[in-house]
Amino acid sequence: MKKRILILSVLAVFFSCSDATDIVQAGELNDARLFTSVNNIQLFLNETYDRLGTENEILVSSLLTDEVAIGSGLVSNETQRFFLLTTNGFAANIWNSHYNTINYCNRLLRGAALYTPKASETAQYNSILAQARALRAFSHFQLLTYFSTDLSNDAAPGVMLVDFVPTADQDIPRSTNGEVFKLIESDLAYAQANLINPTGPTAYKFINSNFIRAFKARMYLYRKNYAQALINADDALTNSGLVLSTSTVSVANFPSTASTVVPNGAANGANTINVDPGTGFPVQRALFQIDQWASTSSPMYRKMWVDAAQGEILFAVDKPINKINFSSQYNTNGSYITGGPLYDMGRSLFNLYNADLGGGAQDYRRWCFVDRSSTISATPATASRTSEVIVIDKYPGKNGGHTANDLKVFRLSEIYFIKAECLIRSGNLTGAADLIRQVRQARSYTGGVVPLPVYANATAAIADVLLERRKELSFEGHRYIDLKRLGADAGVTGTDRFAQDAVNSSATNPVNINVTDYRFTLPIPQREINVNALTQNPGY
Structure with missing residues (x-):
C-alpha cells in the first residue's frame, strides 16, 4: 500500500509540473x-x-x-x-x-x-x-x-x-x-x-x-x-x-638642452625633463601629458586613446565609466606605477618604441603607451621584476574614470597596413613602403621627415609590415593573429619575448613559441x- 501511495504521489507531481510548464504566466514578456x-x-x-x-x-x-x-x-x-x-x-x-x-x-x-x-x-x-x-x-x-x-x-x-x-x-x-x-x-x-x-x-x-x-x-x-x-x-x-x-606637439617652453634632468619616473615639475637611462633623450612632461588623461595641447593621437576625440577610429565598442573597466586587466587601479600594475610592457616591444624613426623623427608611441611613472632599467638583462616596471598606458582611462576605455576595433592605421600587404602580394613594394612611411610619419612628434623604406624582396617588405603592426596595434588583439598569418612569410620564427619577461622558463614553459x-x-x-x-x- 505504501508503494502504491508513493507511486501515485510521484505521478501526481509529474503531471502537475508538466501542466505548469505549458502555462503562459500572467505578465510574461515573450x-x-x-x-x-x-x-x-x-x-x-x-x-x-x-x-x-x-x-x-x-x-x-x-x-x-x-x-x-x-x-x-x-x-x-x-x-x-x-x-x-x-x-x-x-x-x-x-x-x-x-x-x-x-x-x-x-x-x-x-x-x-x-x-x-x-x-x-x-x-x-x-x-x-x-x-x-x-x-x-x-x-x-x-x-x-x-x-x-x-x-x-x-x-x-x-x-x-x-x-x-x-x-x-x-x-x-x-x-x-x-x-x-x-x-x-x-x-x-x-x-x-x-x-x-x-x-x-x-x-x-x-x-x-x-x-x-x-x-x-x-x-x-x-x-x-x-x-x-x-x-x-x-x-x-x-x-x-x-x-x-597626428602626434606632433608644440610646447612653447621646450628646452633646447637637457639642463634640468630628473630620472624617468621621479616627481617632475611642469618644466623638467624625463630621461630614459641609457638613451639620454629628453622629453618634457607636457609633451606626454599635462594631466592623467589629456589636455587641449595634447596631440590628437593621445586624445583618441583617452576617448576625448574620435581621431582615426573607424569603429569602437562603447565602454562608459563604471560599465566594464577593461584597463584594470593590465593595471589594477590605474595606469601608473602606484596603480597596481599586473602586466608590464614586454621589454622587446618597449625597445622598439625607443628606436629612431629615421630622418630625425622620434616615436610618440613611446610616450603615449608607456606611463611616465615607469621605472626603466639601464641594465634590463639583469633587472628584477620589481626594479623595472614598464607601465602600460594604452588604456589610461578617460576623464572621470581611471580604468574605463572604449575598445578600438577598427582604426585607419590598420587599413594602411592591409593595403600595404595587398600591394606586396601583387609585387608593388614601393607602394607598400610609402604606406608604412606615412604611418610612421604620423607617429613622429619631433618633426623630421621619415625616410621611405627600401625592401630587397617581398619577405623583407612583409617583415616590415609585421614590425609596424606590432608597434602600432599593440594591446589591440592583433599580435597573436599576425604572427600566425605573417610569421612564416616574414621570416619570423616565433614570438620575441625578452628572456627576463618569462617566468621560470623550462622545456615545458618556454620563453617563446614557434609560429x-x-x-x-x-x-x-x-x-x-x-x-x-x-x-x-x-x-x-
Missing part, C-alpha cells in the same frame, strides 16, 4: 508582447550592442605573444607561460561572449519578424535588422579567427554556424569555414544595402559604413583574398572621411566538446 513596435525593437538592439566586446581577444593576444611580462603584482599566469589547456578561461570567454552576442542578434531577428512596420517605419526597421546582422557577422568572424586553423581554407573546420535561436537540447556541429563565411557575407550584404548611417559625435560607436568597409578589408585579408581586401581598403581610405591622427605551434589556434572549450560533441583542434 516575443509577441515585446516586439510590438520599432521603438521596442530598437531598445532590444541597444541591449545587443552591450553584449559585444573584444576584451578577451586583446588579453589573450597580449599573454600568448611578446606584448607583456608578468608585473610585480602577479606571481604567475598559465596563459602567459604558454600553458594552454582545453579549459583555458580566455578561450572559453571568447567563445561564450560571441555566441552570447549571436544569440541576442538571432532573438532580435526572430522577434522582429512578428512585427510588420508601417511604410514610414520600414527604413528604420530594416536598418535595425542590418545592424543586428552586421553584429552577428562580426561575432562569427571573431570566432573563426581564433578557433579555425586556417581562415584561407574554406574546407577547414570552422565554428558553430548559428543563424537561429536554438533549443536547450539542440546539438550544433562545427561548420566549415566556407559555410560560415557564406553567412557572414550574406549578413554584410544585407547590412550594406539597408543601413542608415548614424550621425553625431558618437556615430563611430555604432554599426556604420566605415565598420563594414574595414571589416570586409580585414576579413578578405585573413582569407588571403588580396584583391577584395585591396578594394575594401581603398574604399575605407577614400571614403571614410578620416585621416591618420607553427598548435597554440596559435585556440582550443574549443572543453564544456562545448562535452555538450555539442564538437571536434577538437589539433594538439589539444
Whole structure:
C-alpha cells in the first residue's frame, strides 16, 4: 500500500509540473508582447550592442605573444607561460561572449519578424535588422579567427554556424569555414544595402559604413583574398572621411638642452625633463601629458586613446565609466606605477618604441603607451621584476574614470597596413613602403621627415609590415593573429619575448613559441566538446 501511495504521489507531481510548464504566466514578456513596435525593437538592439566586446581577444593576444611580462603584482599566469589547456578561461570567454552576442542578434531577428512596420517605419526597421546582422557577422568572424586553423581554407573546420535561436537540447556541429563565411557575407550584404548611417559625435560607436568597409578589408585579408581586401581598403581610405591622427606637439617652453634632468619616473615639475637611462633623450612632461588623461595641447593621437576625440577610429565598442573597466586587466587601479600594475610592457616591444624613426623623427608611441611613472632599467638583462616596471598606458582611462576605455576595433592605421600587404602580394613594394612611411610619419612628434623604406624582396617588405603592426596595434588583439598569418612569410620564427619577461622558463614553459605551434589556434572549450560533441583542434 505504501508503494502504491508513493507511486501515485510521484505521478501526481509529474503531471502537475508538466501542466505548469505549458502555462503562459500572467505578465510574461515573450516575443509577441515585446516586439510590438520599432521603438521596442530598437531598445532590444541597444541591449545587443552591450553584449559585444573584444576584451578577451586583446588579453589573450597580449599573454600568448611578446606584448607583456608578468608585473610585480602577479606571481604567475598559465596563459602567459604558454600553458594552454582545453579549459583555458580566455578561450572559453571568447567563445561564450560571441555566441552570447549571436544569440541576442538571432532573438532580435526572430522577434522582429512578428512585427510588420508601417511604410514610414520600414527604413528604420530594416536598418535595425542590418545592424543586428552586421553584429552577428562580426561575432562569427571573431570566432573563426581564433578557433579555425586556417581562415584561407574554406574546407577547414570552422565554428558553430548559428543563424537561429536554438533549443536547450539542440546539438550544433562545427561548420566549415566556407559555410560560415557564406553567412557572414550574406549578413554584410544585407547590412550594406539597408543601413542608415548614424550621425553625431558618437556615430563611430555604432554599426556604420566605415565598420563594414574595414571589416570586409580585414576579413578578405585573413582569407588571403588580396584583391577584395585591396578594394575594401581603398574604399575605407577614400571614403571614410578620416585621416591618420597626428602626434606632433608644440610646447612653447621646450628646452633646447637637457639642463634640468630628473630620472624617468621621479616627481617632475611642469618644466623638467624625463630621461630614459641609457638613451639620454629628453622629453618634457607636457609633451606626454599635462594631466592623467589629456589636455587641449595634447596631440590628437593621445586624445583618441583617452576617448576625448574620435581621431582615426573607424569603429569602437562603447565602454562608459563604471560599465566594464577593461584597463584594470593590465593595471589594477590605474595606469601608473602606484596603480597596481599586473602586466608590464614586454621589454622587446618597449625597445622598439625607443628606436629612431629615421630622418630625425622620434616615436610618440613611446610616450603615449608607456606611463611616465615607469621605472626603466639601464641594465634590463639583469633587472628584477620589481626594479623595472614598464607601465602600460594604452588604456589610461578617460576623464572621470581611471580604468574605463572604449575598445578600438577598427582604426585607419590598420587599413594602411592591409593595403600595404595587398600591394606586396601583387609585387608593388614601393607602394607598400610609402604606406608604412606615412604611418610612421604620423607617429613622429619631433618633426623630421621619415625616410621611405627600401625592401630587397617581398619577405623583407612583409617583415616590415609585421614590425609596424606590432608597434602600432599593440594591446589591440592583433599580435597573436599576425604572427600566425605573417610569421612564416616574414621570416619570423616565433614570438620575441625578452628572456627576463618569462617566468621560470623550462622545456615545458618556454620563453617563446614557434609560429607553427598548435597554440596559435585556440582550443574549443572543453564544456562545448562535452555538450555539442564538437571536434577538437589539433594538439589539444
